Amino acid sequence: MRYMIRTENLTKNYNGVKAVDGLNLEVEEGDIFGFLGPNGAGKSTTILMLVGMIEPTHGKCFVNDIEVSKDPLSVKNIIGYLPEDIGFYSNMTAAENLNYFAGFYKIEKSARQKKIEEVLELVNLGGVTKKVGQFSRGMTQRLGMAQALINDPKILFLDEPTANLDPESVFQYRNLVKRLSDEGKTIFIVSHILPEVSNVCKTIGIIKEGRLIAKGTIDELKREFSGMGEDQKQMIIEAFDPIPDLTHSDILKIEYSEDRKRVVIESTSDIREDISGILFEKHIRMKGMKMHEPTLEEVFLSIYKE
Amino acid sequence: MRSNRNGLTNIVRKELIDHIRSGKFIIVFLIFLLLSAYSLHEGINMYHDALDRYKEHIERIEDAEDIRIPMPAGPPGYPGVIDVTEWMPERPSPLYAFMWMRMAMPVLGAILAVVMGFDLISKERQDRTLKTLLSHPIYRDEIINGKAIAGLLVIILAIGMTFGISLAMLLISDIVPTIGEFVNIALFGIISVILLLSFFAIALMSSVLFKNSGSSIMFAFGIILVISLILPAIAPFAAEMIVGPRPEPPAMPPMRPPPDERQEGDDRVPEMPEFKIDPFADEEWAEWRRESEAYWERKRPITEAFAILSPATHFEKISTALDIGMGGMMVAGPFDAIPVEDPDIFDRLYAVWMNILALFVIPAIFFAIAYTKFMKLDIR
Numbered sequence: 001m002r003y004m005i006r007t008e009n010l011t012k013n014y015n016g017v018k019a020v021d022g023l024n025l026e027v028e029e030g031d032i033f034g035f036l037g038p039n040g041a042g043k044s045t046t047i048l049m050l051v052g053m054i055e056p057t058h059g060k061c062f063v064n065d066i067e068v069s070k071d072p073l074s075v076k077n078i079i080g081y082l083p084e085d086i087g088f089y090s091n092m093t094a095a096e097n098l099n100y101f102a103g104f105y106k107i108e109k110s111a112r113q114k115k116i117e118e119v120l121e122l123v124n125l126g127g128v129t130k131k132v133g134q135f136s137r138g139m140t141q142r143l144g145m146a147q148a149l150i151n152d153p154k155i156l157f158l159d160e161p162t163a164n165l166d167p168e169s170v171f172q173y174r175n176l177v178k179r180l181s182d183e184g185k186t187i188f189i190v191s192h193i194l195p196e197v198s199n200v201c202k203t204i205g206i207i208k209e210g211r212l213i214a215k216g217t218i219d220e221l222k223r224e225f226s227g228m229g230e231d232q233k234q235m236i237i238e239a240f241d242p243i244p245d246l247t248h249s250d251i252l253k254i255e256y257s258e259d260r261k262r263v264v265i266e267s268t269s270d271i272r273e274d275i276s277g278i279l280f281e282k283h284i285r286m287k288g289m290k291m292h293e294p295t296l297e298e299v300f301l302s303i304y305k306e
Numbered sequence: 307m308r309s310n311r312n313g314l315t316n317i318v319r320k321e322l323i324d325h326i327r328s329g330k331f332i333i334v335f336l337i338f339l340l341l342s343a344y345s346l347h348e349g350i351n352m353y354h355d356a357l358d359r360y361k362e363h364i365e366r367i368e369d370a371e372d373i374r375i376p377m378p379a380g381p382p383g384y385p386g387v388i389d390v391t392e393w394m395p396e397r398p399s400p401l402y403a404f405m406w407m408r409m410a411m412p413v414l415g416a417i418l419a420v421v422m423g424f425d426l427i428s429k430e431r432q433d434r435t436l437k438t439l440l441s442h443p444i445y446r447d448e449i450i451n452g453k454a455i456a457g458l459l460v461i462i463l464a465i466g467m468t469f470g471i472s473l474a475m476l477l478i479s480d481i482v483p484t485i486g487e488f489v490n491i492a493l494f495g496i497i498s499v500i501l502l503l504s505f506f507a508i509a510l511m512s513s514v515l516f517k518n519s520g521s522s523i524m525f526a527f528g529i530i531l532v533i534s535l536i537l538p539a540i541a542p543f544a545a546e547m548i549v550g551p552r553p554e555p556p557a558m559p560p561m562r563p564p565p566d567e568r569q570e571g572d573d574r575v576p577e578m579p580e581f582k583i584d585p586f587a588d589e590e591w592a593e594w595r596r597e598s599e600a601y602w603e604r605k606r607p608i609t610e611a612f613a614i615l616s617p618a619t620h621f622e623k624i625s626t627a628l629d630i631g632m633g634g635m636m637v638a639g640p641f642d643a644i645p646v647e648d649p650d651i652f653d654r655l656y657a658v659w660m661n662i663l664a665l666f667v668i669p670a671i672f673f674a675i676a677y678t679k680f681m682k683l684d685i686r
Contacts, residue, residue, distance in 0.1 A: 044686065045686070048685075048686065051441060053437070053440055053441065054685070054686075073443045073444075073445070074443075076441065076442060076443040076444075077443045081441040083434075083437045083438060083441060086437075086438055087433040087434025087435040087437070087438055088433075088435060089433070089435055090433065091327070100316070100320055101438070101439075101442050103312070103316035103319075104313050104316060104442040104443050104444050105442075105443065144438075147438065148441075151442075
C-alpha cells in the first residue's frame with residue numbers, strides 16, 4: 001500500500017493559535033479522499049501546507065514521498081490545485097490564462113496547445129473565446145479545474161470544487177472526478193457540502209479544531225458513529241393502527257412511539273419480510289416500512305457532538 | 307512533469323504584455339510623450355532665441371575695441387567697470403533645449419510610474435490570481451522580481467522612445483549635438499530611467515502594502531509628495547530650528563557707491579573709480595561673512611538629510627552637473643572664479659557622486675521593503 005499524501009504531527013500556528021494541531025493523515029494512491037470539517041477547522045490551512053504554499057510550524061507533510069517544505073517546487077510539478085474562490089486574469093481568455101500557467105511547466109509549445117484544448121474540452125469550455133472577466137462563477141470554477149489539470153498531475157487537491165456549480169456542472173464534475181480516479185490519480189477534496197463528498201469520495205477524514213477525529217470509508221464511519229455493529233440493521237415501521245408487541249429472535253432493540261403507530265427496530269438481519277407477515281396476520285394496516293441508514297450528515301453531527 | 311525554470315521569464319513576458327496592452331498605461335504614456343515633446347519644442351525655441359542673442363552679442367563685441375561698462379555699487383572687491391571684450395559669453399548648447407523636459411520629468415515620470423505600479427500586487431490579491439499563480443511551480447520571489455524587471459523594461463522603453471523622439475526633433479530643428487553633448491543627453495536619459503524606477507518602486511511597495519488598489523495609489527502619491535515636496539520644503543525651517551537663526555549683517559554698508567560725475571550726454575567711460583572704504587565696516591563684514599559660511603555649513607547637512615529620499619532632488623542636481631537645461635546659459639559672473647578649463651564629464655559626475663548613489667539606492671530601498679513584505683504576505 002502506497003501513501004501519496006502523508007502528514008506527521010503537522011502543526012500550524014497563527015499568532016499562537018493552532019489552526020492545525022498535530023495532524024497525522026495518510027491517503028492511499030488512487031483514493032478519492034474527502035476532507036471534512038466546519039469553517040475554521042483547519043481544512044484550508046492543511047491543504048495550503050500540502051500544496052507548498054505555506055510552511056508548517058511543526059511536523060512534516062509528504063506528497064509522493066517528497067517532503068513539501070523541503071522541495072515545494074517538485075511537489076507543485078506533480079500536483080494540481082483548485083483553490084477555493086479561484087481567480088483568473090480577467091483581461092485574458094481561458095486559453096490565454098492556461099497558456100500562462102502552462103508556461104511554468106516543461107511542456108513543448110505544440111503539446112501545450114493540445115493540452116490546453118484537451119482540458120478546456122474536459123470542462124466544457126472548448127471554443128469559448130470571450131475574456132475570463134465575462135465568465136460566470138460556474139465557468140470560472142470549471143476553468144479552475146482545467147488549470148489544475150494542465151500539467152497532467154498525479155495528485156489533485158480540490159478546495160470546495162462544487163461551490164459555484166449549477167446541477168448540470170456538478171454532475172459533470174462527479175463524472176470527471178471518477179474518470180480521473182480511474183486513471184489512477186489521487187484526489188484530495190476539501191468540502192463542507194456533505195452529500196457531494198459522500199457521492200464521490202471513497203475515504204473520508206473529519207477534522208475538528210485542527211485534529212483528525214475520524215477517518216475511514218463512509219460505511220466504516222456510519223457504523224462507527226451510529227453506534228451499530230457491522231451486521232446491525234435498523235428499520236422503521238409506520239402504521240395506521242397501533243402496533244402490538246413484536247417478537248423476533250433477531251431483534252436486538254425495539255422502541256415504540258407513544259401512540260404505538262411508529263416502531264424503530266434494531267436487528268441482526270433484515271427482518272422486514274417477517275415483520276410484515278406478523279402485522280398482516282394481526283390485521284394492522286401499514287403505512288410504510290424502510291431500512292434506515294445514518295446519513296453522512298448524521299455521522300458528521302454525531303462526531304461533532306462528542 | 308519536470309519544472310520549467312523559466313518561471314521568471316514567463317512572468318516578465320506576461321507583465322510586459324499587460325503593461326503595453328493596458329489602456330491606462332497607453333493613455334498616460336501618450337500624455338507623457340506629448341508633454342515631453344511639447345517641453346522640448348519650447349526648449350528648442352528658447353535655444354534658438356538664446357543663440358540669436360549670443361550671435362548679436364558676439365557681433366557687438368567684434369565691432370567694439372574697448373567697451374567698458376560702469377557697474378553699480380557692490381561688496382568689497384567689486385569692480386567699478388568691466389570690459390565686455392574680456393568677458394565672452396558661452397555659446398548656448400543644445401542641452402539648453404532640455405530645460406522644460408528636465409522640469410517636467412519628475413512630475414510626468416511620477417504619474418507614469420505610479421500608474422504602472424500601484425496595482426501590480428494588490429490587483430492580484432483582489433482578483434485572487436496570486437493564489438492561483440503560487441499553486442504552480444514558481445518561487446514567490448520570482449513574481450515580484452518579474453514584475454519589477456518588466457516595469458524597468460517598460461520604463462526603459464518609454465524613456466527610450468521619448469529621447470528618440472527628442473533627438474529627432476533636435477535634428478529636424480537643425481540642432482546637432484556634439485558627441486560630448488550626446489553623452490550628456492544619454493546620461494540624462496539614464497537618470498530619467500532611474501528617477502522613474504524610484505517612483506515605480508514606491509508604487510510597487512504600495513501595491514504590496516495595500517490589498518485595495520484605491521488605497522495603494524493614494525499612498526504611493528502621498529509618499530512621493532512627502533519625500534519630493536514636503537520634506538525638502540520644510541527642511542530649511544527645520545534646519546533653522548536646529549542651528550538657530552542666521553547671522554545678521556552689519557548695520558553699515560560695506561562701501562558707498564562712487565559718485566557719478568558725468569554730465570548728461572557725456573559718453574566718456576570713466577576711469578576705474580576710487581572707492582571710499584570704511585575699514586571698521588569692512589572688518590565687520592568680513593566677520594559676518596565667516597559666520598555666515600559657518601552657519602550655512604552647519605545648516606547644509608540638515609537640509610540635505612531632509613531631501614535624501616527625494617529622487618527629484620538628486621535628479622535635479624545630477625541634471626545640473628550634466629548641464630541639462632542650462633548648457634551655456636549659466637554664464638560666469640564677474641565675481642566667479644574663472645575655471646581654468648571646462649570640467650570633463652567624469653569630473654562633473656564625481657562632483658555629484660553622492661546624488662548618483664542616492665538615486666540608485668532609493669529605488670533599491672523601496673523595492674527591498676516591497677520584496678520583504680511580499681515574501682511574508684499571508685495568501686490564505
